Amino acid sequence: MEACPDVLDALCPLHAILDRRGCIAHAGPTLVKLRPEDTLPGRDAFEVFEVTRPRALAGIDDLFAHARMRLHLRLRAAPRTKLKGVLVPLPGERGAILNLSFGISILDAVRDYALTNTDFAATDLAMEMLYLVEAKSAAMEASRKLNLRLQGAMIAAEEQAFTDTLTGLKNRRALDHVLARLVERGARFAVMQLDLDYFKAVNDSMGHAAGDHVLQQVARLLVEETRAADTVARVGGDEFVIVLGEPGERDQVAHVAERLIRRIEEPVFFDGRQARISASAGSALSWDYARPDPARMLADADRGLYASKAAGRARHSFAAPDG
């Protein structure tokens, strides 16, 4: 049987016909395209290709001994493209056909050698492979962008879920998180419950818009009068909780409360009308407890708050932890 070069050129354009000494007798058109500078016919196949697997092939006889096995090869000259191949001897010791393919290196190969559809056999799946890689990359990119947008939306949603929408303060959920974190850390902190006094009168006489405005003003000054490490939360209509981290001593907590109440008492103007309110507060201190518990501290602070209201409002009280 003759090796018919023109048949092989069409069926497997990336091939070489070797003579019995292992020299290239004919190179398929795509192989020629990989080595435009070289004249391949006449050259020793072993000089052109390096066999990387099986390892340590000593020479062309060794290569012939590995006929019909999967070969991993590499072009010796840059860009040292990796190839897969199989060597099939021609009958009568008249040499062999070395058929090659790019395998996974196809993406680099089409770029490095500017290959086109016509460089591949009609039956080669290379085009489908290239198409798939490109189509999948585009689809992946679209999915990746969607993931990023969804992640952004999730973060925004979580943010909102921890925020009181009217005042921008933290909400009850956020407060629970903050208190749990402080207890975990064994931090020293104070919990202050603060209710507005006479707020209902503002709402009733001046309307809800005025009431909302007052709440926003109170929220603003509570944030102003506390430190960044403190937490201000709105937990009900006109009920606030302030968590003071490392607040110093008992007196200093009382001092902060007094200052907040005095600021809240400053008149607020809405539509040219003046709204006057005040606030009552009660606090609990973490260091009054052997094992501080957020729910219990909030309840105790609440009792302090009611003591303040009972004593005539516009003041602050501590509740004894075991009272």
Add this chain to the structure above:
Amino acid sequence: MHGLINRAIQCFVADTYGRDAWIAVTHRADLGFSEFEAMMTYPEELTPRVLDAACRELAKARDELLEDIGTYLVSHPQAEAVRRLLRFGGVTFLDFLHSLDDLPERARLAVSDLVLPALDLVEHRPGHYTLHVHAQQEGFGPVLLGVLRAMADDYGALVFTELRPAGPGRDAIEITLYATAYAEGRRFELGGGAG
């Protein structure tokens, strides 16, 4: 309808007539959002609603708008990925025509839930073809007409095409190919895409 198709309509309007025009279309269609996500699926009735709104907003006939979308998909730089994937169909415009039968399957290989219309190319005699388009929804025929005309330009081929409606969801595009290499087409390199 698949997000990719809805998003194609969105990108066509926004890239051709500006972002404001697209926002106006979403209002007219009472969409409630302004961005279609390419990788999500939307209720079927949304697409015709958006198309109707776009036709009114841009004062264009439905078929004209759809054909423009087809042209946009092939020729606008923002949609280069689509052109490249279509060019994988073959070296010449004729190869490309013959590859259209595979297009729905190719699309499904890339995005498994993207359903494109069934395409069937019939050769009457050399140079004369009919492309039968068969879809679940209306409107793919004119889009394909736009795609074919733009792809002919892309390959540098000289063709004459005519759309013939053939029943609900069915269209036939008559194609006369005068020259496969009439003008210099646009370059296409296999390795020029991803990465």
